[in-house]
Amino acid sequence: MYISTTSVVMEKMEPQRRVYIFLPKKHRTALAKKYKLDHGLVIKDLSTNVNEGILQAYFRQWGSITACTIKKSPQDSDSKSASALGYVSFSSEEEADTADWAGPHYIGGMEVEAKRVVSLKMDDPEG
Secondary structure (H helix, E strand, O other): OOOOHHHHHHHHOOOOOOOOEOOOHHHHHHHHHHOOEEEEEEEEEEOOOOOHHHHHHHHHHHOOEEEEEEEEOOOOOOOOOOOEEEEEEEOOHHHHHHHHHOOOEEEOOEEEEEEEEEEEOOOOOOO
């Protein structure tokens, strides 16, 4: 009898932090058959002046936002300015896809990079 090590580990572990997974749609569909998923976008190159409210207001035009977080990275010596990384979760896969396809996105006067991701559904959306 063969037991997948990955599935045993995934079932036993309780995620402490949200993990964002970038996968092609066909693989997201396969993953969704085994696990409950949150569908969203990771937003790179955000200005540090952008907060969760601004990010939510911008992406609300494509659907219902279930979670929104921003992590600010400190300014490094090679860069002239600090940047932030954001995550926006939508209530459905279709809404996340529509928001992704609507790009390029300009938030806070700057073009940002949006990547379509999934993450395992967690009780605490801010995880």
